[in-house]
Amino acid sequence: MEKSLKLIIAFFSVVLVLFVGFFLFKHQSNASNSSGWDYQHPDMWKDMFPKDCAGSKQSPIDITFGDDMVTKQTMEFIWNNYQNPPENMTLTNNGHSVQLDVQWKMNHWIPYLSVEEDSPEYVFSNLHFHWGAHNTEGSEHTINGHGLPLEVHMVHFKREYKTIVNASNYQDGIMVIASFYNVTSKNSTAIQDIINAAEKVRDEGSSAHIDNFLLSDFEVLRDTPSWVSYNGSLTTPRCLEVVTWFLALKPYDMTEDQIKKIRSLKLSHGDDHDNRPTQPLNGRKIFYYEFR
Ligand SMILES: *[C@@H]1O[C@H](CO)[C@@H](O)[C@H](O)[C@H]1NC(C)=O
Ligand SMILES: *[C@@H]1O[C@H](CO)[C@@H](O)[C@H](O)[C@H]1NC(C)=O
Ligand SMILES: *[C@@H]1O[C@H](CO)[C@@H](O)[C@H](O)[C@H]1NC(C)=O
Ligand SMILES: *[C@@H]1O[C@H](CO)[C@@H](O)[C@H](O)[C@H]1NC(C)=O
Ligand SMILES: *[C@@H]1O[C@H](CO)[C@@H](O)[C@H](O)[C@H]1NC(C)=O
Helix, strand or coil: CCHHHHHHHHHHHHHHHHHHHHHHHHHHHHHHHCCCCCCCCHHHHHHHCHHHHCCCCCCCCEECCCCCEEEECCCCCEEECCCCCCCEEEEEECCCCEEEEEECCCHHHCCEEECCCCCCCEEEEEEEEEECCCCCCCCCCEECCECCCEEEEEEEEEHHHCCHHHHCCCCCCEEEEEEEEEECCCCCHHHHHHHCCHHHHCCCCCEEEECCCCHHHCHHHCCCCEEEEEEECCCCCCCCCCEEEEEEEEEEEECHHHHHHHHCCCCHHHCCCCCCCCCCCCCCCEEEEECC
16 A cells, blocks of 8 residues: 555544544533432432333342352453553543543554454443442442442443444443452552542543553453353443443452542532442343353
8 A cells, every 4th residue: 555545544543533532522521411310319310211210121230149140151351452552541520420531543452352252342432430438338239238439330332333322222232341449458550540630630520631551450351250240221321221241240459548539539419429229130130250
């Protein structure tokens, strides 16, 4: 291929990535600012968004190890491109969470994963956090009725649907990888990467560039002895029932100081937590996977 043609293609790829990133960013901030829901009255979401928040496959849920659980033998997560250095990382306090959006120079550098060899690819979209006011609560999912102080959601959309907005129309459109953090005496490197910039996004609606780091810093990519999976929903309105959940059961370490920095972020309506209460399972199965 001629050199100038290559340059032109490269240029338009960058323009496209920036344009799509900007569109998603706009879409998400509009969605959060225009709605009046809060975490002090999550029981009202059903009335405000009856189509989905009142559905029968809602998230989060309590994970119990009883009759609803089905043990599966094999599963292999294939993480691709998470070690690629980003071009640009933006942290945003949207009033309901703090969210990290990432851009890469080339489309084919964007991270994606699949759950087995030859299974559909899910493309990384963003990640965000759920926390609470005390160390015994904050995670959205609970394990045997117990909450953890922090839950991180890595949101992915199915490649065949092209964008996260389009994917949100399909029952298998979104895959969220959830991981838990507990307070111990050890810092989390990944959480530190985020909270280094937390002061810049203390106020609702604020947004800042942060120093680039590798998404592969997140502990869930390295140290995950067991997973559970089930079909559920987004945990914020409109609560669309389009999510395949994968939860890494083993909590990772962070320090008291780290969770305190996260709690200092100001949420809308004076909320001091952003975890939705657990929802009924309604006969759904939970799959359990252990690596051997
Ligand atoms: C980084 O992303 C932000 C927000 O999406 C955008 O305003 C900015 O222009 C981007 N910067 C670069 C160098 O791409
Ligand atoms: C949404 O996904 C469907 C199924 O892959 C595809 O045919 C359609 O073109 C996509 N729409 C947009 C707007 O990307
Ligand atoms: C989290 O830490 C607390 C306090 O050290 C401990 O009691 C609890 O068992 C831990 N939870 C898990 C799931 O490891
Ligand atoms: C955790 O990291 C912070 C910031 O780098 C540092 O100030 C602190 O001493 C570390 N704490 C522990 C327990 O390693
Ligand atoms: C989720 O739904 C899909 C499609 O209906 C199904 O193939 C899959 O087994 C379900 N997963 C779980 C964990 O129930």
